[in-house]
Amino acid sequence: MRRYFGRKLLIYLLTFFLAVTIDWLIPRFMPGNPVQNMLSRVAVHPEAIDAMRGYFTRAFGLDVPVWQQYLNFWAALFHGDLGVSVYMFPQRVADILMRAVPYDVALLLPAILLSWLAGNKFGAYAARTKWLDNTVLPFGYTLTATPYMWLGILLAWVFGIVLDVFPFAGAYSYDMSPHISWRFVGDVLWHWFLPFASLFLVQFGGWAIGMRNMIIYELESDYSHYLEALGAPRALVRKYAFRNALLPQLSGLALQLGVIVAGALVTEVVFSYPGIGYLLLAAIQNQDYFLIQGCFLFIIVFVLLANFAIDIIYVLVDPRTRRGMTGETA
Amino acid sequence: MKKRKRSEFLFFAFRNNKLRVGLSIVLFFLVVAVVGPFLTDNEPLEYANPGGAEPPSAEYWFGTTSFGQDVFSQFAYGLRATFLVGALGGGIATLLGVVIGFSAGYRGGLVDEALNMLTNIVLVIPTLAVLLIISAYLEVRGIVMESVFIGCTAWPWAARAIRAQTFSLRSRDFVDLAKLSGKRSWKIIFTEIAPNMMSYLLLVFILQFGGATLNAATLDFIGLGPTTGISLGLMMNYAVLWGALLLDIWWWFVPPGLAITAIVGALYVTNVGLDEVFNPKLREM
Amino acid sequence: MSLRAENLRVYYQTLRGDVKALDGATFDIADGEIMGVAGESGCGKTTLAHSLVRLTPPLRYIEGRVTLDGEELPIADMKRMDGFRFRKISIVPQYAMNAMNPTRKIGKMTGELLASKGADIRELMPELRRRLDLVELAHAVLDMYPIELSGGMKQRMVMVLSALLNPSLLIADEITSALDVSTQKAVAEMLVEFRDRQFVKSMMIITHDLSILYQVADTIMIMYAGQLAEKASTKTIIGSPRHPYTKLLISSLPQVGVKVADVRLKGIPGTPPQLLDPPAGCRFRDRCSVAFDKCLEVPPFIEVARDHMVACWKEPGADA
Numbered sequence: 001m002r003r004y005f006g007r008k009l010l011i012y013l014l015t016f017f018l019a020v021t022i023d024w025l026i027p028r029f030m031p032g033n034p035v036q037n038m039l040s041r042v043a044v045h046p047e048a049i050d051a052m053r054g055y056f057t058r059a060f061g062l063d064v065p066v067w068q069q070y071l072n073f074w075a076a077l078f079h080g081d082l083g084v085s086v087y088m089f090p091q092r093v094a095d096i097l098m099r100a101v102p103y104d105v106a107l108l109l110p111a112i113l114l115s116w117l118a119g120n121k122f123g124a125y126a127a128r129t130k131w132l133d134n135t136v137l138p139f140g141y142t143l144t145a146t147p148y149m150w151l152g153i154l155l156a157w158v159f160g161i162v163l164d165v166f167p168f169a170g171a172y173s174y175d176m177s178p179h180i181s182w183r184f185v186g187d188v189l190w191h192w193f194l195p196f197a198s199l200f201l202v203q204f205g206g207w208a209i210g211m212r213n214m215i216i217y218e219l220e221s222d223y224s225h226y227l228e229a230l231g232a233p234r235a236l237v238r239k240y241a242f243r244n245a246l247l248p249q250l251s252g253l254a255l256q257l258g259v260i261v262a263g264a265l266v267t268e269v270v271f272s273y274p275g276i277g278y279l280l281l282a283a284i285q286n287q288d289y290f291l292i293q294g295c296f297l298f299i300i301v302f303v304l305l306a307n308f309a310i311d312i313i314y315v316l317v318d319p320r321t322r323r324g325m326t327g328e329t330a
Numbered sequence: 331m332k333k334r335k336r337s338e339f340l341f342f343a344f345r346n347n348k349l350r351v352g353l354s355i356v357l358f359f360l361v362v363a364v365v366g367p368f369l370t371d372n373e374p375l376e377y378a379n380p381g382g383a384e385p386p387s388a389e390y391w392f393g394t395t396s397f398g399q400d401v402f403s404q405f406a407y408g409l410r411a412t413f414l415v416g417a418l419g420g421g422i423a424t425l426l427g428v429v430i431g432f433s434a435g436y437r438g439g440l441v442d443e444a445l446n447m448l449t450n451i452v453l454v455i456p457t458l459a460v461l462l463i464i465s466a467y468l469e470v471r472g473i474v475m476e477s478v479f480i481g482c483t484a485w486p487w488a489a490r491a492i493r494a495q496t497f498s499l500r501s502r503d504f505v506d507l508a509k510l511s512g513k514r515s516w517k518i519i520f521t522e523i524a525p526n527m528m529s530y531l532l533l534v535f536i537l538q539f540g541g542a543t544l545n546a547a548t549l550d551f552i553g554l555g556p557t558t559g560i561s562l563g564l565m566m567n568y569a570v571l572w573g574a575l576l577l578d579i580w581w582w583f584v585p586p587g588l589a590i591t592a593i594v595g596a597l598y599v600t601n602v603g604l605d606e607v608f609n610p611k612l613r614e615m
Numbered sequence: 616m617s618l619r620a621e622n623l624r625v626y627y628q629t630l631r632g633d634v635k636a637l638d639g640a641t642f643d644i645a646d647g648e649i650m651g652v653a654g655e656s657g658c659g660k661t662t663l664a665h666s667l668v669r670l671t672p673p674l675r676y677i678e679g680r681v682t683l684d685g686e687e688l689p690i691a692d693m694k695r696m697d698g699f700r701f702r703k704i705s706i707v708p709q710y711a712m713n714a715m716n717p718t719r720k721i722g723k724m725t726g727e728l729l730a731s732k733g734a735d736i737r738e739l740m741p742e743l744r745r746r747l748d749l750v751e752l753a754h755a756v757l758d759m760y761p762i763e764l765s766g767g768m769k770q771r772m773v774m775v776l777s778a779l780l781n782p783s784l785l786i787a788d789e790i791t792s793a794l795d796v797s798t799q800k801a802v803a804e805m806l807v808e809f810r811d812r813q814f815v816k817s818m819m820i821i822t823h824d825l826s827i828l829y830q831v832a833d834t835i836m837i838m839y840a841g842q843l844a845e846k847a848s849t850k851t852i853i854g855s856p857r858h859p860y861t862k863l864l865i866s867s868l869p870q871v872g873v874k875v876a877d878v879r880l881k882g883i884p885g886t887p888p889q890l891l892d893p894p895a896g897c898r899f900r901d902r903c904s905v906a907f908d909k910c911l912e913v914p915p916f917i918e919v920a921r922d923h924m925v926a927c928w929k930e931p932g933a934d935a
Contacts, residue, residue: 015451026463145595147544149551149566150587157575157583168575226714227728229669230777231700236731240716247718255453255487262458266548270570281552284462292463299459307454319718319760 004321008311012304019300023293024073056086082297083290087283093294097276101298103171104275106192108264111199112253119207120249124242126208127215136208143205148263152198152270159194166194169272195271199263203256210252214245247318254310257303342607349607352600359593363413366406374404374560383579393581396572404560405585411561412543412590415477419542422481424535427488432527434489435496446493449486457483458548465554473556480545487541488534495530499523529608533601540597547590562586617817618644618784623679625666633675634890636662638841640679641916642924644784649810649818651828651849653864654838655887660821661709663838664788666690668706684783701732705782705815709789711773715761722757725776734780746775746814750805767798774805778814785815791827799824803831825868829853834922837861840887840898843916847923857925859903897926905929 057063064072076082082093126136160168172178172187218224218241227237265277272278276295283291315321343349372378379390379398386393392401434445461479465471500523508521549555550563569575569583621641627634637659644650652660662674667690670676676691683703689695708714716724725743726736736743744754750771761769770790778785787806791799809815820832828835829849836846837858845858856862863883885902888894894901896911903910909928916926 011447011450011454014447015454018451019455022460022463026467141595141598142591145540145544145598146591147547147551147563147587147594149548150583150591153566153570153575153583153587157578157580161575161578222708222710222713223716225669225710226708226773228671229700229706229708230728230732231697231702232728232731233697236727240719244716244718258454258456258458261456262545262548265458265462266551269552280459280462284554296459296463299456303454303456319720320762 004315005311008308012308016300016304020074020077020297021070023296023300024070026289026293026296052089077297082294085283085288085291087286087288087291093290096279096291097294097298100274100276100279103273104264104277104302106188107195107199107268107273107275108260111196111203111264112260115200115203116207116249116253119204120211120246122204123208123211124215124238124245127212127219128238133212136212140205140209140212143201144203144209146202146205147266148198148202149266149270151202152195152267155194155198156270167191168194171274191271191273195267195273198267198270199260202263203260206256207249210249211245214248215241218242218245247314250310250314250317254307257306261299261303343604346603346607348599349603352596352598352603355592355596356600359409359589360413362406363409366409367403370400370403370406372400372403374407375399376403378403383574383577383582386581392585393579395568395582396574396577396579401565401581401585404565405562405589408560408562408565408586409589411473411556411559412546412563412593414473415480415546415561416539416543416593418474418477419480419484419546420535420539422478423484423538423542424488424531426481426485427490427492427534427538428531430485431489431492432496435493436500436523442493445489449489449493452483453486453490458545461545461549462552462554465549471555471557473559476546476549476556477542480542480549484538484541484545488538491534492527492530495527496523499526529604533604533608536597536601536604540594540601543590543594543597562590617646617648617684618819619682621680623663623666623681624677625662625670625679626675626677627662628673628675629891632891635893636841636890637666638890638893639913639916640843642836642843642846644817644819646816647810649807649820649831649833650846651825651832651835652819652821652838653823653825653828653835654844656823657840657887657890658838659841660838661788662841664706664786664819664821667784668696668700668704668786669693670696701777701782702780703782704784704786705777705780706786706788707770707774707777707790709792711770711790712766712793714773715769717761720758720760721764721772725757725779728776729779732780739779743775743779746779749808749812750775751801767794767802770794770802771805774802774809778809781814783816784819785809785817786819786821788821789823790820791822791824799827800830803827807831825853825864837864840893841890842898842913843924843926844899845923845925846916847920847925851923857919857923857930858927859905859929860899897928 080094082097085091085093085096088096122136123140126132126140156168159166167173167190171191172184173191176184176187178184215238219237221241221244224237224241227240261277264275265280267273268275268278269281276298279291280295280299282288283295377398378400379394382394382398383396384390384394386401390400390402392405394400395404430445430449434442434449460483464479465476468475546555546561547563547566550561551567553567555561555564563586565586566583569579574580574582620643623637623640624635625637627636640659640663652663654660665674666676667681667688670690671693681688681690683699686703688699688704715721719727722736729736729739743757747754747756752768752771752775756764756768756772764772770793774787774790791802794802803820806818806820810818820828822828825835832849834846834848835852837844837852837856837860839860845852845856845861847856852861853865856865860883863881867881867883869880883902888898888901895913897903897906897914900906900910907928912928914926914928916924917930917932919925919930919932
């Protein structure tokens with residue numbers, strides 16, 4: 001088991017290292033002077049621009065050799081200093097991101113967990129009878145083939161505009177500001193529902209289809225046949241098949257994280273939901289390099305942490321990995 | 331070694347419902363993509379209708395946008411772009427996947443370890459984030475560039491699958507037999523392993539095609555797709571940007587999304603059907 | 616009378632038609648009898664085993680009657696058979712090494728299986744432990760996962776499991792095929808112990824290896840191409856077989872101490888017929904040296920001497 005975790009940690013560390021390096025490289029890809037590009041978009045008093053130019057040149061470290069810039073970047077990272085945003089000057093990038101994180105967590109965590117659990121249960125259920133299978137299959141395929149943003153658009157249009165039961169923009173009503181009260185919580189949930197539903201439905205389809213296929217595969221295995229030969233009731237056979245089919249579905253979840261993050265990003269854009277994805281896009285459109293770097297970093301860290309969490313859960317759930325014999329590993 | 335007759339494949343292929351339905355849908359849209367642009371006189375971005383947004387009619391089959399652009403024209407040309415990126419991006423991803431996955435699977439040992447590590451790293455990184463950032467820094471982008479980016483970030487899936495398949499094929503008896511009879515590595519790869527991989531490669535490519543289409547639509551929707559031309563994702567981008575939702579101009583955003591859903595869904599179903607044709611065990615009696 | 620089969624016909628459904636894998640089997644297994652079923656690959660012995668225990672598509676029941684201890688076995692009815700499976704008729708399958716759920720501890724799986732059949736593992740624990748001792752498995756295996764056991768150990772565990780509720784008939788399907796010779800002997804002897812200690816009443820051992828059957832079986836039934844060829848006591852089959860196929864089969868076995876330089880091994884020329892469209896009549900006809908025109912009709916499987924059944928027109932009494 002140590003070997004299993006050792007390998008995983010190595011991959012995550014390497015990935016983090018690579019990601020941070022890419023993150024650092026990005027603004028330096030730009031043709032021209034990144035500082036000048038940033039400043040040309042800001043309509044501010046000329047004296048202020050000079051001060052900002054000086055600050056940003058130092059902040060970017062463009063006045064020191066390249067390798068030192070790289071090391072400085074790492075140092076700043078460990079201090080939690082992600083720079084200052086240009087687009088939302090003078091707010092610190094770290095602060096902006098931390099404000100956005102709760103919205104993402106609130107959106108992604110329930111969407112991922114619930115769609116995985118419900119989708120798997122539903123897919124297993126569908127494998128029971130032929131007619132159920134025939135109705136669930138096309139439905140599942142349609143859902144999983146739906147682009148996230150299109151479903152978001154449809155939901156926003158149908159429920160937000162035509163039927164007017166849900167709002168379709170922002171995380172809370174414009175006439176409110178965040179505070180602790182039932183009214184605010186209710187308002188947030190009201191705004192949260194459509195983006196959540198959008199993310200939930202697409203993933204749900206994918207898991208249902210996947211589980212249905214896995215269950216059929218498990219039901220054809222030797223241990224299933226043996227139980228049937230001994231006359232075990234269908235319920236027991238199905239229970240074992242389901243538990244065993246969950247394992248590859250769990251690994252599958254880890255693999256899907258990149259796709260899910262992409263979906264969340266696009267959904268946030270459709271609903272103007274102030275998560276990190278939405279911020280990233282705004283930062284790109286406004287060429288705010290610090291904010292871009294910060295968003296990218298947060299996304300990578302989230303994905304790595306989620307992967308790691310799933311690895312831990314997998315070990316807890318698959319007895320074979322615990323005993324040192326690997327079943328499903330990378 | 332068993333060589334399956336081509337005719338046997340075609341026999342099962344024609345009888346398989348999923349394959350028939352899936353392939354028909356994809357072919358239908360392909361026909362629209364090829365023929366569609368000839369059916370309309372208007373360029374996709376041309377301001378053809380002075381009346382602005384109008385619902386579908388005899389003159390404009392899919393209606394017009396807020397700027398009076400012919401939606402059907404946009405749709406037809408957009409389909410072309412979609413198919414192009416799907417094929418090219420999916421093709422590149424499959425190619426990279428084959429090279430990396432096959433090398434890892436066939437060679438084993440250190441090569442395998444190194445390539446595997448690389449695959450896992452690229453796999454973990456959320457590709458859209460990378461795509462966003464790369465795309466954002468290019469002033470001018472074309473369809474080919476987009477396809478290359480998508481292909482270069484989507485290959486880990488293919489590499490993994492092909493590596494697994496290579497492992498299983500490598501240890502099969504007919505390969506051992508060929509090695510025993512003194513065949514050279516190259517010959518073994520091409521004559522013994524490749525034919526068995528072909529069917530698998532087709533399955534992998536179909537999935538990559540679907541994935542590339544979705545990725546492209548997402549990129550286009552955010553506005554980081556090709557800077558010229560039109561695509562289905564771009565249609566949706568414009569629609570949302572110009573308030574189609576609020577103005578109930580549903581004909582602007584429903585067709586493109588519907589087309590993507592239909593094509594990708596059909597591709598998935600085709601994939602399953604093909605799998606059944608290739609693997610006798612999955613065939614229904 | 617433990618098991619009786621009358622004219623059992625079970626075919627395999629394929630897209631090209633029905634493969635007549637088991638075409639008219641009539642035989643008895645008495646109480647306490649260990650019957651070996653031998654024949655070439657594809658002769659129908661595994662089909663026979665599956666027909667009795669788990670008749671699911673692509674297997675298709677055509678006709679025939681099977682009774683166990685006087686009661687009819689509803690082999691064509693998957694649901695009703697559940698009442699008989701494990702308790703009255705049980706099987707140690709060919710895939711025994713993969714037969715246990717890989718993600719469940721063996722003891723836990725056993726407990727759940729027994730509970731689902733209305734038995735309590737706690738009551739059965741002392742007996743279970745005794746049987747584990749008999750097959751030389753440590754009690755600790757109950758606390759392990761299948762992956763921690765060797766192939767032979769898994770096989771013995773499955774043997775214990777399948778016989779746990781003392782079925783009337785235990786079918787052992789090719790259980791020695793994947794083992795080395797000394798383990799084969801041990802396993803075969805364990806099977807006999809099961810019968811001797813009356814864990815099971817009678818047994819059907821399916822194998823292509825006649826030498827195993829020679830050691831442990833009371834009677835041997837020879838099958839060929841989906842039909843029964845001969846059934847008699849082990850001594851008779853090995854020493855004085857009467858069916859042309861059996862004779863050739865026995866004579867083609869290598870003997871210890873005899874070198875090829877002295878006596879060349881005789882095989883049986885030709886190959887078994889494919890069963891999608893089998894030849895009419897006796898299916899051994901094409902390879903038989905004494906075949907004649909009557910062989911175009913299926914010979915009946917009749918008793919030519921006490922407890923000795925043969926299906927051959929050359930036997931006296933077959934014409935009658």
